[in-house]
Amino acid sequence: MKTLERLNVEKELCKGCGICVAFCPKNVLEIKDDKVVIKDLDSCIQCGQCELRCPDYAIYLGGK
C-alpha cells in the first residue's frame, strides 16, 4: 500500500505515557528515554489509533 500520510512525532509534547505504544496494532512504536520513538515506520498502516488516543497531541498522521 502506498503511504498517504506520514507518522509524525512531536517529542517536546510527549510525556511518555505509552498509550500509543499499547494501542498500535502493528508494533510500530516504543518508548525510549521516556519519549515515544518510531522503531518500524514501514509497518505503519496509518490507522490513526495512536493519534486518536494521544493525550498530549505528540503523535499524528499528516503531510505526505
Add this chain to the structure above:
Amino acid sequence: MPSQLVEKYYRTESLPHIWCPGCGNGIVTRAIVKAIDNIGLNQNDVCIVSGIGCSSRASGYLDFNTIHTTHGRALAFATGIKFANPKLHVIVITGDGDCAAIGGNHLIHAARRNIDITTIVFNNNIYGMTGGQYSPTTPTGDKGTTAPYGNIDANFDLCDLAKAAGATYVSRATVYGTNMIIKQVEEGIKNRGFSFIETLTTCPTYYGRKNKKGDAVEMMMNLRDITINKAAYEKLSEEKREGKIIIGELYRGKRPEYTNEYNKIMESF
C-alpha cells in the same frame, strides 16, 4: 508542528498542557474538537465554558470563545451566555467534582430548563487538581486521600441524574472508545436542548495510584472491561449485569427549549 487539527483549534503556544502523563483529559478534549470539526462549526460561533478542576483547564488550550469560570458555576455562566446570544453553540467542559458536587444544583436546573447547552463531564472519579480527595463519583469502597480506608458514600450515576432532571440527550462513553465520544459530542451539539455527555476518563496519578489500578494503559483497558454497550447490556442476565457500567446513547427526549420559550414571551409584547 502539531497536527492540523491541533494547529487549527488549539492555542498551541500554551502546549504542552498541564495534565499528567497518561491523563485522559487530553483525549476527551481532542475528541470534542474533532466533533466540532466534523460538524464544521465556525470557531467564532462556539463558546467553551469551563469551571474549576483539571478538566476545566481545557478551555485555556482551545482557540474558540472561551471562559474559565468559578468552581461549579460553569453551567450558570453558560446559561447567561446562551441567553445573551442564543445563536452561539455553548459547550460546557466540567469535571465530576465541579459538576456533581459544588455545581450539582446548577446541573439539575440547567437540565430542568432544557437550555440548549452541551455539557461534557470529564469523570475521573476523583479530585485530581487538589490532591486526590474522593468525589461524588468515586465508587463506593474506593480510596482517596480523604478516604484512606475506602469511600463509604454511594456514588452518583450522573446520566440517571441528568435524565431525571430533564436533559433531552444523555449519553456516556470512555476514553478507551474515543470514537464514541466524538459521535456523542456531535449528537449533543446537534440536539436543540440540554445535552449531557459523561466521559469516563483516567487519572493514573491519584485515582489509579490510590486504588492500585495500574498505569494509564491498564486503566484504559479496565474501562473497556467494566463498560458495556446499552444494547448488549439489555441482553445480559441479572447476575452478569452486576458491576457493569452502561455506555452509549442512554436517553433522547423532546421538550421545549428554554431560550425558544423565552423568546416567545418577548415577542408577545
